[in-house]
Amino acid sequence: GDSVTQMEGPVTLSEEAFLTINCTYTATGYPSLFWYVQYPGEGLQLLLKATKADDKGSNKGFEATYRKETTSFHLEKGSVQVSDSAVYFCALVPKDSNYQLIWGAGTKLIIKP
Amino acid sequence: SQTIHQWPATLVQPVGSPLSLECTVEGTSNPNLYWYRQAAGRGLQLLFYSVGIGQISSEVPQNLSASRPQDRQFILSSKKLLLSDSGFYLCAWDGRRNTIYFGEGSWLTVV
Numbered sequence: 001g002d003s004v005t006q007m008e009g010p011v012t013l014s015e016e017a018f019l020t021i022n023c024t025y026t027a028t029g030y031p032s033l034f035w036y037v038q039y040p041g042e043g044l045q046l047l048l049k050a051t052k053a054d055d056k057g058s059n060k061g062f063e064a065t066y067r068k069e070t071t072s073f074h075l076e077k078g079s080v081q082v083s084d085s086a087v088y089f090c091a092l093v094p095k096d097s098n099y100q101l102i103w104g105a106g107t108k109l110i111i112k113p
Numbered sequence: 114s115q116t117i118h119q120w121p122a123t124l125v126q127p128v129g130s131p132l133s134l135e136c137t138v139e140g141t142s143n144p145n146l147y148w149y150r151q152a153a154g155r156g157l158q159l160l161f162y163s164v165g166i167g168q169i170s171s172e173v174p175q176n177l178s179a180s181r182p183q184d185r186q187f188i189l190s191s192k193k194l195l196l197s198d199s200g201f202y203l204c205a206w207d208g209r210r211n212t213i214y215f216g217e218g219s220w221l222t223v224v
Contacts (some may be wrong), residue, residue, distance in 0.1 A: 035205065036215075043203055043217045044205075044215040051208070073145055089157065091217075101213055103156050103157045105156040
């Protein structure tokens with residue numbers, strides 16, 4: 001079945017470091033891909049998304065490119081801030097679904113000043 | 114604009130007591146609605162989803178139940194809570210282009 005695999009955390013970086021959180025998926029066809037972020041004590045928020053191959057989603061300095069050839073949707077940011085500390089979830093919606101998300105396990109990001 | 118609210122935000126309940134978490138969506142009609150649970154240190158688990166009034170699909174067998182008495186209202190319930198029911202519960206609805214929007218979440222601690 002369809003699945004999402006993301007790198008285990010926690011990921012600990014210093015402020016202004018470059019961030020990559022890996023996400024790969026298994027799915028038939030062309031699913032839609034998402035990154036959600038959960039700040040401490042809060043619910044989830046959509047960070048960015050991409051709905052077709054080679055699309056690049058971007059928001060708040062974060063980017064992710066839908067790579068069909070490598071079935072990946074890695075999250076990147078050029079210079080992280082302490083306020084980026086959160087749990088990041090990669091997810092997909094299969095091509096022919098009723099919007100049921102398939103989630104990765106989440107990656108906790110800790111940014112130290 | 115569309116909004117989603119759930120409550121209560123936090124609650125502490127004894128084992129064996131009942132539970133009711135409520136979620137409402139405003140600004141849209143006939144949304145798909147979802148209840149997720151996030152246990153400590155773990156990812157998201159889909160519990161229930163609903164495509165319409167009175168239509169509930171359960172993803173995980175457990176002592177929880179869900180109901181949708183109105184188009185934009187989704188309720189998560191239990192008759193007798195277990196310790197393992199502790200966690201962070203999230204209500205969600207889906208918008209356009211396969212995007213899901215979450216409520217603020219409800220922290221449940223069963224003691």
